[in-house]
Amino acid sequence: MDTKTGRFPTATRTFLPRRPERREELVSMSMNEQSNRTRARHEVERARFLGDVRDLLAILRREPNELLPFEWVRHLAPEGEHTLGVRAIPVEQIAGSVDRYREFDRHYLPRERHLDERWIGVRSAQLQGKELPPIQVYKVGELYFVKDGNHRVSVARRQGQKYIDAHVIELHVTVPPDEDDTLRDLIIKGEYARFLKETNLDRVVPGHREILFTTPGRYDRLIEHIRTRQYFLDRKPGRADQPPVTWEEAVESWYRRLYSRVVENLEKHDVMFRFPGRTEADLYLWIMDHRYFLTQKYGHDVGSEEATRDFRAHYAPPLYKRLRQRMRLLLKGDLGPAG
Known part of the structure; x- marks a missing residue:
């Protein structure tokens, strides 16, 4: 400390130049x-x-x-x-x-x-x-x-x-x-999920074919078909002393005896090829409605195969419309094996 001023000497700072590197x-x-x-x-x-x-x-x-x-x-x-x-x-x-x-x-x-x-x-x-x-x-x-x-x-x-x-x-x-789903596709899949839950189809018929429509609001029709199937199974001759047909039994019978048979007929008579862009479920509903129409017309049940052949012959789109639809599906990458 400086005895004359009573202050400490100011430290001298040394500034080093910043390294160029x-x-x-x-x-x-x-x-x-x-x-x-x-x-x-x-x-x-x-x-x-x-x-x-x-x-x-x-x-x-x-x-x-x-x-x-x-x-x-x-x-x-x-x-x-x-x-x-x-x-x-x-x-x-x-x-x-x-x-x-x-x-x-x-x-x-x-x-x-x-x-x-x-x-x-x-x-x-x-x-x-x-x-x-x-x-x-x-x-x-x-x-x-x-x-x-x-x-x-x-x-x-x-x-x-x-x-x-x-x-x-x-x-x-x-x-x-x-990935290519639209809002309509997701709505349909949601309806399908609720249908599977209501019918327990995954458990009743393991490995069943996928049932998808191209239009919303169709699964309620399938539920009606199953209920109708349950009603008629309960009233078959010989069931008077037996317990009522369960929902699961009706679901299995509907799938194996009605839906699967229509799908087999679609393949047998090459029907899907004439309806590009449609699904088996679409055709199932149309053919069942047509079967009812023919039954009313002729006074007896014509069966699913005859209904399938007749529907194919009278309601398939003209060739030019099928070609146009196939071209549209091809451009979108949606043309499946059934084409």
Whole structure:
């Protein structure tokens, strides 16, 4: 301490010059980051352009190009959920979103320009080698719906990434969705799930054929057929002293004696080929109605085979309509083996 002033002497600071290599490293990092963002910006613009092209093709082909809204899943009547934890899931099986389904197309290409910066940020981080956190998804059947992480999915899919880490919550559904399903398809599958639950068909007839319609509101007709079957089985000769026919017995009898026989006749007489885009269940209802009409006309039950042949002969669409429908299904990729 200075005895004259009573103060401690001021310490002298020594300023070392910044190392040139450190300054160059910072400049280099800044340039790399800027380069990554520029590259990411070009990529998102390219992705949006491809999205516009796909939208145009979808319009020309008359097929959907939107992500599936998770809200539609409620039509499948899910029965509970459980957590699967973090696991690698296939990027190609991510088909929908909880709340961003309008911002990306079905291939997860971005649509909204004002969201480019988020996409660029994710891609830049990826280019810098940063580890991105897992996304969050719901699993429904074999498809996934994104709860959080839509931009990470978009970037991953654009880069051809096969798998992505995700927190997975699985919903239990009886009839799973397909990637190309429309709202109508999911409504029909939900009705099918309720039909299976009401009839216990999976348990009564294990390994039964899938029963799907192309129009909603048809499964109630099948329930009516089963109830009618139960009614007539109860009144067959010789059942006076026997217990009533159970619902399960009626379901099995309906499936094996009515539905399966119509399906066998469809195959035997090559009927499905004449009704492209229709299902066995569609034809079953039409032929049963036609069987009733012929029975009323001739005064006796003509049987399912005769009804099938007559329906095929009189109600199959003209050749030009079948060819047009087959071409439309072929362009959409929906032409099955029965064609």
